[in-house]
Amino acid sequence: MTAKKFWSWLAVAVAAVYFIVPLAATMEFSMRMRRGTYSFDAYRSVFSDQRFAETFSYSVVMALITIVVGALLIVPTAYWVRLRMPYLRPVVEFVTLLPLVVPAIVIVFGYLRLYNSSSVLPLTNSDTGTNILLVFGFMTMSLPYMYRAVDTAMRTIDVAVLTEAAESLGASWTTILFRCIFPNVLTGVLSGAFITFAIAVGEFTMPSLLNRPAFGPYLALIGANKAYEPPALAMIAFAMTWVSIILINITTRLQKGAAGAR
Amino acid sequence: MAATQPLLNRRMITDWLGIAPFAIFSVMFLIAPTVYLISGAFVDPNGNLTLKNLVDLFQPSILAAYIISIKVSAASAIGGAIIGFALAAAISLGGLPSWLRSAVLTFCGVASNFAGVPLAFAFLATLGRLGLVTILLRDVFGFNLYGAGFNLLSFLGLTLTYMYFQIPLMVLIITPALDGLKREWSEAASVLGATPWQYWRMVVIPILWPSVFGTLLLLFANAFGAVATAVALTGSSLNIVPIVLFAQIRGDVLHNPNLGYAVAFGMVVITGISNFIYIWLRMRAERWQK
Amino acid sequence: MSYLELSHVQKSFGPVKVVHDFNMSIEEGEFVSFLGPSGCGKTTVLRMIAGFETPTGGTITIGGVNQNGLKPNKRNIGMVFQAYALFPNMTVAQNVAFGLKVAGASKAEIDARVKEMLDLIHLGHLEDRYPYQMSGGQQQRVALARALANKPKVLLLDEPLSALDAKIRVSLREEIRAIQRKLGITTIFVTHDQEEALSISDRIVVMNAGIADQIGTPSDIYNRPATRFVAGFVGTLNILEAKVENRDAGTVRLGSRSVSIPPSQLNGSGDGAAITVALRPEALSLSKSPSSDVTLDGRVTSVNFLGSVIRTRMDVDGQQVSFDMFNNPGLQPPQIGEMATAHFKASDVLVIPN
The missing domain is CATH 3.40.50.300 (P-loop containing nucleotide triphosphate hydrolases)
Structure with missing residues (x-):
């Protein structure tokens, strides 16, 4: 018993060292900007850089658009497949898992070849077109997580029964979808949304290759040119990830609470 | 019959209309781009069918990139799997307080998502030439890390960095499998006379290996496709597949677009194989969860 | 050993x-x-x-x-x-x-x-x-x-x-x-x-x-x-509150009537002491048999058909008493609201130690 506990504590302790040391080192490094003393100058420099605000808000806006468009696409699809075409589920699930198989860099490579200026649908010709392409790219990347979160939420509510109940009360299709189904899978949509947000805001490969002024490429640019700002940015990114994960935990707990109360 | 036939058709049409948006989206932005690249890997610049691009993958510089990529991915996956398993076993079976368990799981959720450019910054600040650990080793212990041959922009450095998201991912995926081991199994084994080691060898390992091996493959694919960390960490100084592909997309450094497609195709093949085996093993593992 | x-x-x-x-x-x-x-x-x-x-x-x-x-x-x-x-x-x-x-x-x-x-x-x-x-x-x-x-x-x-x-x-x-x-x-x-x-x-x-x-x-x-x-815990038991009337004679007041039980069961309880007695449902019967010597009257409150037996519950001076009858096709179970009389043997009464 005690031997087992000893090894368990040891494993946790070793892991804690490996995980905490880089964070401590990053924090320490980010405060070295002023010679001979620790200061938050690097953070001040980061926040005063106009490109930080610009690229960050650009990425946040893109992430939010991705979440809204993604939810509008995926919730009705998951609902429809569960209700009307259950025989298509294996196919749809396979497609939603594909982005785990095809790396983002390969997908964006395909976009650049299919939608370049000399193609039938030259999306990369305009900023708007490229932004649209980026949103769809983010949607593709978050597809496995978003679909799974929504589908799991739909499994806990019996969509067929809910639909029949709503139909018997005379509800129209749009009412059923937006007044009955959406609110009930909201926690699933939310947890999928936070993952999408975390992916989209920090993503480097896609916006970089699509030449978009996003946060990821900005980070890489700073990393190549500055000394103390990168670790400060890393700490900020780490804090943002914490917030996303805590929000996911809260929504899944709410989901469990709702399921338990039922 | 004649009356029901059109009705059936109409229902089928609405059925298909319902998933049309998803079908169009996935064809346009997922399937078509992938198929375009894959088919591009099999033609020459003039559009003739050829296997030359695939053969050209075996030229020394590209082959070396694949080898170092596979090495880094495999090493970080194996290291991540071993350490992650030990950590998961500690929090799941080790009788540790429950606050520690939830703390570890929450932290793993954060760390597994803490990849990309910021992760590279964190390791540069830790083990880079001016990183805290490098300086502490030099000033306090008189040990020159870089003098001893270490380089963050190398196989070892990259592996160490990747493990920062590999270990937590392993913990997150394997902890439910470990929690699925029923206490009664170990008790049944022990009243039947088995030692703890016999119980692990005859029951635990056979039950867990599909999950563990499957997750190992997932970690491998995960590291193989990681671009941002590698680019931010090494710039273009380390010759690994994602960086080669990144450079190729940026400026056709291979001077042959179709060879670029072949490089992408190779990536999809490697991540695809590992993912498919992962999914297959996962289904096998779930068979026993019923 | x-x-x-x-x-x-x-x-x-x-x-x-x-x-x-x-x-x-x-x-x-x-x-x-x-x-x-x-x-x-x-x-x-x-x-x-x-x-x-x-x-x-x-x-x-x-x-x-x-x-x-x-x-x-x-x-x-x-x-x-x-x-x-x-x-x-x-x-x-x-x-x-x-x-x-x-x-x-x-x-x-x-x-x-x-x-x-x-x-x-x-x-x-x-x-x-x-x-x-x-x-x-x-x-x-x-x-x-x-x-x-x-x-x-x-x-x-x-x-x-x-x-x-x-x-x-x-x-x-x-x-x-x-x-x-x-x-x-x-x-x-x-x-x-x-x-x-x-x-x-x-x-x-x-x-x-x-x-x-x-x-x-x-x-x-x-x-x-x-x-x-x-x-x-073992079986379904009727638990009734009773009072010792005469310890040496073995008489106990149960509701409105006096019941004689073997005095040896009353060890320790003095006259006037409140005691708890128990009766198994199968010890009670609606019909009088030669050996039954005690009766309880009450109003039927429920009748449950359980297959091989029919369980009837009645209210005796505010205490619930249930009893079982073997089922047979000709049996006429009592109706809810009727008055009924249950017969039992005094020796079937169990005094429960407190």
Whole structure:
């Protein structure tokens, strides 16, 4: 018993060292900007850089658009497949898992070849077109997580029964979808949304290759040119990830609470 | 019959209309781009069918990139799997307080998502030439890390960095499998006379290996496709597949677009194989969860 | 010295005492049930015998050998769990062979013993199935075969039937008892189901809050409950408040009438003392028989058809009394709201010690 506990504590302790040391080192490094003393100058420099605000808000806006468009696409699809075409589920699930198989860099490579200026649908010709392409790219990347979160939420509510109940009360299709189904899978949509947000805001490969002024490429640019700002940015990114994960935990707990109360 | 036939058709049409948006989206932005690249890997610049691009993958510089990529991915996956398993076993079976368990799981959720450019910054600040650990080793212990041959922009450095998201991912995926081991199994084994080691060898390992091996493959694919960390960490100084592909997309450094497609195709093949085996093993593992 | 001895066994989890002072001697080949509500400590006692829990005090000996400090894998005990606990990665045959294999038996020996065990539980044809391909009842029989394969000194059954359907529960408990008789193995059976315990045990231990309230044969336990808890937990009992009228004559006031019972049952209670008496539903009858000498009048409040019996409940001066009648097609059950008279023998009245 005690031997087992000893090894368990040891494993946790070793892991804690490996995980905490880089964070401590990053924090320490980010405060070295002023010679001979620790200061938050690097953070001040980061926040005063106009490109930080610009690229960050650009990425946040893109992430939010991705979440809204993604939810509008995926919730009705998951609902429809569960209700009307259950025989298509294996196919749809396979497609939603594909982005785990095809790396983002390969997908964006395909976009650049299919939608370049000399193609039938030259999306990369305009900023708007490229932004649209980026949103769809983010949607593709978050597809496995978003679909799974929504589908799991739909499994806990019996969509067929809910639909029949709503139909018997005379509800129209749009009412059923937006007044009955959406609110009930909201926690699933939310947890999928936070993952999408975390992916989209920090993503480097896609916006970089699509030449978009996003946060990821900005980070890489700073990393190549500055000394103390990168670790400060890393700490900020780490804090943002914490917030996303805590929000996911809260929504899944709410989901469990709702399921338990039922 | 004649009356029901059109009705059936109409229902089928609405059925298909319902998933049309998803079908169009996935064809346009997922399937078509992938198929375009894959088919591009099999033609020459003039559009003739050829296997030359695939053969050209075996030229020394590209082959070396694949080898170092596979090495880094495999090493970080194996290291991540071993350490992650030990950590998961500690929090799941080790009788540790429950606050520690939830703390570890929450932290793993954060760390597994803490990849990309910021992760590279964190390791540069830790083990880079001016990183805290490098300086502490030099000033306090008189040990020159870089003098001893270490380089963050190398196989070892990259592996160490990747493990920062590999270990937590392993913990997150394997902890439910470990929690699925029923206490009664170990008790049944022990009243039947088995030692703890016999119980692990005859029951635990056979039950867990599909999950563990499957997750190992997932970690491998995960590291193989990681671009941002590698680019931010090494710039273009380390010759690994994602960086080669990144450079190729940026400026056709291979001077042959179709060879670029072949490089992408190779990536999809490697991540695809590992993912498919992962999914297959996962289904096998779930068979026993019923 | 009995085969399995538990003397002054105690167990505390932190400040919570779950087993107070447990004493019992079990003979070789005996089938003993531990009966009690959940949380009464019966499973804890069983787990101490198996070696999963260490007693805080007292000793457990099997065949004269003190088991304290012995690890579970050194005790040679067979155990069947509520949730079957079959190894999911092994076939039926491999599960049954597990104990023999870790003991280092030869392949021929293992094969012969596995075949013998599977024939015993009539599942020889399923030897290559995996647990997830079998029903709960089948899995539990395999678990029983696995537990018996090593010829254990004691067989422990921890609520083995709780997870099964009612029908299978009855047939499997009879099968367990038949196998136990055939092998003559000392067996402890933990259950919270009184019918189960009464039907298959040589002796029953009724446990309540960490204490063995009564140890006795099924008929002892049912007919002569030692405490109010035992009386209430085993069977459906009418509990009535009464007053001693005359201690020496053995007369007791029950509602509006005076009842004579054997004076010996009233030990300790003086005249005028409030006592609790109990009457089994089957001791009461609507028709007068030659031996019944007491009656209770009341208004019928409910009539429940239970198949072989009909249970009627009536209100006697504010106290609820139920009684059973055997069902037969010509029977005219009383109607709700009617007045009825129940007859019983004064000697069937049990005085429950407080």
